[in-house]
Amino acid sequence: METTFRAWDVSRYGGPDVLTPVSRPVQTPTATQVLIRIRASAVSRADGLMRAGQPKFARLFLGLRRPRAGLSGTCFSGDVVAIGDDVTEFRVGDAVFGEAGLQFGANATYIRVDQAGSLLKKPDSVSYEEAATLFDGAMTSWHFLTRIANVQPGESVLILGGSGSLGTAAVQFAKALGANVTASASARNAELLRSLGADEVVDYKAEDPLKRGVTYDVVFDTIGISSFGTAKPALRRGGRFICPVLGLRLLRDMIVTGLFGSKKAKFAAAGMSKPAVHREELAEVLALMAEAKFSPVMDRTYPLADLVEAHRYVETGRKRGNVVVV
Numbered sequence: 165m166e167t168t169f170r171a172w173d174v175s176r177y178g179g180p181d182v183l184t185p186v187s188r189p190v191q192t193p194t195a196t197q198v199l200i201r202i203r204a205s206a207v208s209r210a211d212g213l214m215r216a217g218q219p220k221f222a223r224l225f226l227g228l229r230r231p232r233a234g235l236s237g238t239c240f241s242g243d244v245v246a247i248g249d250d251v252t253e254f255r256v257g258d259a260v261f262g263e264a265g266l267q268f269g270a271n272a273t274y275i276r277v278d279q280a281g282s283l284l285k286k287p288d289s290v291s292y293e294e295a296a297t298l299f300d301g302a303m304t305s306w307h308f309l310t311r312i313a314n315v316q317p318g319e320s321v322l323i324l325g326g327s328g329s330l331g332t333a334a335v336q337f338a339k340a341l342g343a344n345v346t347a348s349a350s351a352r353n354a355e356l357l358r359s360l361g362a363d364e365v366v367d368y369k370a371e372d373p374l375k376r377g378v379t380y381d382v383v384f385d386t387i388g389i390s391s392f393g394t395a396k397p398a399l400r401r402g403g404r405f406i407c408p409v410l411g412l413r414l415l416r417d418m419i420v421t422g423l424f425g426s427k428k429a430k431f432a433a434a435g436m437s438k439p440a441v442h443r444e445e446l447a448e449v450l451a452l453m454a455e456a457k458f459s460p461v462m463d464r465t466y467p468l469a470d471l472v473e474a475h476r477y478v479e480t481g482r483k484r485g486n487v488v489v490v
C-alpha cells in the first residue's frame with residue numbers, strides 16, 4: 165500500500181482556483197476506523213457552494229474565516245484496505261460507498277472514516293461512479309419526497325430543475341411513488357426527463373411552470389429558483405413546497421406556514437440525518453435500483469487530477485445529473 169495519498173486542499177473560500185493538489189501521509193486507522201482506497205468521488209453543486217463558503221451563514225458550520233476541514237469532497241466510493249481492531253461491520257476487500265460529511269476529503273485517493281458513520285457496502289450491480297453520487301442527488305431527493313413531503317400514490321408533483329442531480333433522481337422517485345410527475349427543464353433536456361418517467365415536461369424558457377393555471381400537491385424546487393410565495397398559487401389545499409436550498413425567506417416561510425394555513429413550506433439538511441436514518445433510506449434507494457426503478461444519471465467523469473475543471477463545469481449550472489472524479 166502507498167505511504168502517501170493525493171487530495172485537494174481548500175484552505176480559503178473562493179472559486180475553483182482555490183483548489184490545490186496536496187500529498188499527505190496515509191495514516192493507520194484507529195480502533196473503529198476503516199481506511200478506504202477511493203475509486204470515485206462526486207463533484208456536486210453543494211461541494212462548489214461549500215468551497216465558495218456560500219451562503220455566508222454556512223460558514224458557522226464550515227469555518228468562519230477559512231474552511232475548517234481544509235480538504236475538498238464529501239461523497240465517495242472505494243475499497244476497504246485496512247480496518248481498526250474494533251471494526252466489526254467491514255472487512256478488507258469490501259467495496260463501500262459513503263459520505264465524509266463535515267470531515268470532507270472525499271476528492272482524494274484514500275480516506276479514513278468511522279465504521280459508525282455514513283458508510284455502506286456497495287452492491288456489485290452498482291458501479292463505483294454511480295455509488296459515489298448516491299449521497300447527493302438520490303439521498304436528498306428521496307428524503308425530501310418521502311420524509312418531508314410524504315408523497316402519496318396518485319398525487320401530483322411538480323419538480324423544478326428536473327435535469328440536475330437532485331432533479332433527475334426526483335423525477336424517477338416521484339414516479340416510483342405513484343405520483344403524476346411534471347418537471348421543468350430546457351428543451352435540450354426534455355427527452356431525458358421523459359425517458360426518466362416524467363408525464364409532462366415544461367420548457368422553463370418558454371413558460372413559467374408555476375403560472376400555467378395547473379395546481380399540484382407538491383412543488384419540489386430542487387435548485388432554489390422560486391419561493392413559497394411564488395409557488396403558493398400552484399399548490400392545492402394541503403400542498404407542500406419543498407426546497408433543499410436554505411435562505412432566510414424559506415426559513416421565515418417555514419415558521420409562518422408551520423403555524424398557519426394548509427399549504428406548507430419545508431426544508432431539511434438531508435446530509436445531517438443520523439447514520440441509522442441514512443442507512444434505512446439508502447436501503448430503500450438501493451431496492452429501487454435493484455427493481456430498475458431508479459438509476460443515477462451520469463454526466464461527465466474527470467480524472468481526480470482535473471478536479472478544478474470538474475468544479476468549473478459544475479459551476480456553469482448546466483450539468484445533467486451527476487459529475488464524478490475517478
Ligand SMILES: NC(=O)c1ccc[n+]([C@@H]2O[C@H](COP(=O)([O-])OP(=O)(O)OC[C@H]3O[C@@H](n4cnc5c(N)ncnc54)[C@H](OP(=O)(O)O)[C@@H]3O)[C@@H](O)[C@H]2O)c1
Nearest residue numbers: 209210304325327328329330350368408433434435482483
Ligand atoms: N438540503 C440538502 O440536504 C441538500 C443536499 C444536496 C444538495 N443540496 C442543494 O441542492 C441544489 C441542487 O443541486 P443539483 O446538483 O441538483 O443542481 P444542478 O445539478 O447543478 O442543476 C443543474 C440543472 O439545473 C437546470 N436548470 C438551471 N436553471 C433552471 C431553471 N430556471 N429551471 C429549470 N431547470 C434549470 C439546468 O438545466 P439547463 O442547462 O437546461 O438550464 C441543469 O441541468 C444545490 O443548491 C445544492 O446545494 C441540498
